[in-house]
Amino acid sequence: MTKPAAKDLMTSLDLEALSRLSDRVDLPALLQAAGNMSDGQLKQLERMLSGAGDSAHDDLPTPNADFLGQFGSLTPEQRDVAAQVRGFMQREVAPIMNDHWSRDTFPQELIPRLRELNLLRRIWNEDGTRKPDATLMEGLITFEACKVDVSTAVFFGVHAGLATASIALGGSAEQKAEWLPRLLDMTAIGAFGLTEPEGGSQVSQGMRTTCKRDGDHWVLRGQKKWIGNSTFSDMTVIWARDVDDQEVRGFIVRAGTPGYAVEKIEGKISLRMVENGLITLSDCRVPDRDRLQNTGGWRTTADVLRLTRAGVAWQGVGCAAGAYELALAYAQQRKQFGKAIGEFQMVQRDLVLMLANVTGMLATCLRLSDMADAGDMRDEHAALAKVFTAARCRETVALARETFGGNGILLEYGVAKQFADAEAIYSYEGTNEINSLVVGRAITGFSAFV
Ligand SMILES: Cc1cc2nc3c(=O)[nH]c(=O)nc-3n(C[C@H](O)[C@H](O)[C@H](O)COP(=O)(O)OP(=O)(O)OC[C@H]3O[C@@H](n4cnc5c(N)ncnc54)[C@H](O)[C@@H]3O)c2cc1C
Numbered sequence: 433m434t435k436p437a438a439k440d441l442m443t444s445l446d447l448e449a450l451s452r453l454s455d456r457v458d459l460p461a462l463l464q465a466a467g468n469m470s471d472g473q474l475k476q477l478e479r480m481l482s483g484a485g486d487s488a489h490d491d492l493p494t495p496n497a498d499f500l501g502q503f504g505s506l507t508p509e510q511r512d513v514a515a516q517v518r519g520f521m522q523r524e525v526a527p528i529m530n531d532h533w534s535r536d537t538f539p540q541e542l543i544p545r546l547r548e549l550n551l552l553r554r555i556w557n558e559d560g561t562r563k564p565d566a567t568l569m570e571g572l573i574t575f576e577a578c579k580v581d582v583s584t585a586v587f588f589g590v591h592a593g594l595a596t597a598s599i600a601l602g603g604s605a606e607q608k609a610e611w612l613p614r615l616l617d618m619t620a621i622g623a624f625g626l627t628e629p630e631g632g633s634q635v636s637q638g639m640r641t642t643c644k645r646d647g648d649h650w651v652l653r654g655q656k657k658w659i660g661n662s663t664f665s666d667m668t669v670i671w672a673r674d675v676d677d678q679e680v681r682g683f684i685v686r687a688g689t690p691g692y693a694v695e696k697i698e699g700k701i702s703l704r705m706v707e708n709g710l711i712t713l714s715d716c717r718v719p720d721r722d723r724l725q726n727t728g729g730w731r732t733t734a735d736v737l738r739l740t741r742a743g744v745a746w747q748g749v750g751c752a753a754g755a756y757e758l759a760l761a762y763a764q765q766r767k768q769f770g771k772a773i774g775e776f777q778m779v780q781r782d783l784v785l786m787l788a789n790v791t792g793m794l795a796t797c798l799r800l801s802d803m804a805d806a807g808d809m810r811d812e813h814a815a816l817a818k819v820f821t822a823a824r825c826r827e828t829v830a831l832a833r834e835t836f837g838g839n840g841i842l843l844e845y846g847v848a849k850q851f852a853d854a855e856a857i858y859s860y861e862g863t864n865e866i867n868s869l870v871v872g873r874a875i876t877g878f879s880a881f882v
Pocket residue numbers: 590624625626627628629630631632633634657658659660661702703708856859860861862863864865866881882
């Protein structure tokens with residue numbers, strides 16, 4: 433440890449607190465890990481160690497967003513997967529995420545390490561059918577990832593959800609045989625191109641990207657915007673409208689296909705670690721064998737989105753739960769006016785509101801996942817969960833950020849990233865308004881779509 437922050441850490445250590453901590457943590461391992469930490473993380477560790485010296489706060493409850501024990505009914509396998517993802521996020525992602533978030537880059541080195549967890553095979557069977565508890569499993573993975581870093585969950589969701597589901601639901605036996613083993617292994621990474629620069633909400637009716645049959649090829653023209661993972665994906669599923677019969681068709685477009693160009697979208701204020709691309713298709717020729725053979729027009733696209741919307745609802749819960757736990761830990765140790773701020777009534781009220789939000793969101797998503805896995809989930813069910821969790825997530829991260837005062841806007845305290853990332857969750861996979869219209873139509877019997 434030669435960095436200035438490491439020197440500060442060593443000189444500021446409260447040795448008495450350190451000896452008390454040694455009963456609870458593996459100190460040699462902790463100090464070794466500190467050698468690989470960034471300056472911001474070292475400062476956090478310093479605060480943690482000096483806070484441990486306050487004997488009045490030694491036995492405070494550990495922050496836990498599952499207040500009602502709703503995860504109590506998980507099977508041992510589901511618990512095991514959740515624990516694996518939790519460990520992975522703390523060990524592999526937490527030390528590097530702020531750096532990548534700041535630089536707008538996705539850490540490619542995470543892919544081989546994620547591959548070792550073999551998570552897609554907890555969701556998908558080799559033939560593209562889903563495991564009996566696929567939606568719940570996907571939800572747990574998403575929840576644990578989002579508690580630490582939403583971008584990692586989004587990278588995974590685009591690949592394991594949107595892209596893999598497109599092949600699983602729309603591919604022929606040959607296409608599944610070619611792509612599913614590589615997608616499940618994560619030796620090929622997928623992306624999903626639906627949204628266009630001129631609009632996401634209206635894309636089902638106003639899709640401008642076109643395809644036209646030309647012998648044994650199709651010619652694709654148009655643009656796709658916001659496409660996650662597309663800057664480095666091996667294949668991207670592109671949805672286009674057939675100029676001859678107006679049907680929506682899906683295509684597997686391989687990286688490097690002539691006429692296919694991806695420009696990274698820079699300057700996001702949310703999910704900065706996810707690489708989103710603007711794809712331009714200029715007379716891009718795709719062989720007919722790479723047209724998704726089993727798509728039934730827009731219906732297949734909608735089937736994919738329905739499956740993945742439940743996952744996005746879980747993103748809101750994970751993001752909020754992470755922010756709540758950070759805020760509670762901070763409120764227990766941050767002192768003002770000679771007291772921990774968690775001793776103040778108004779701070780407690782905010783913490784309770786955050787916890788109530790997370791509790792309701794968790795109940796909604798657990799029920800939604802059960803319905804999806806039983807085959808009973810309809811569009812409006814997934815839409816209601818997405819509307820609810822995205823809105824409550826936004827409220828929760830704002831309160832959590834507020835708990836940190838000025839520190840709440842500093843990346844190193846963690847909550848600022850959750851705060852910013854909630855904004856993207858609120859708008860993608862159907863905005864709050866569009867999902868509200870889906871639910872509104874179901875409950876009133878009137879369609880208010882224009
Ligand atoms: C970080 C990020 C990642 C994404 N990743 C992907 C991806 O991998 N693949 C992909 O295909 N897409 C992706 N998207 C796109 C996303 O799904 C769209 O942004 C979303 O569907 C909204 O579309 P839009 O941004 O064009 O907004 P618009 O459709 O232009 O909507 C603008 C506003 O108008 C409102 N509005 C529109 N129509 C109505 C109406 N009828 N009634 C009331 N209000 C209305 C909307 O609710 C919204 O508030 C991503 C987006 C983001 C931000």
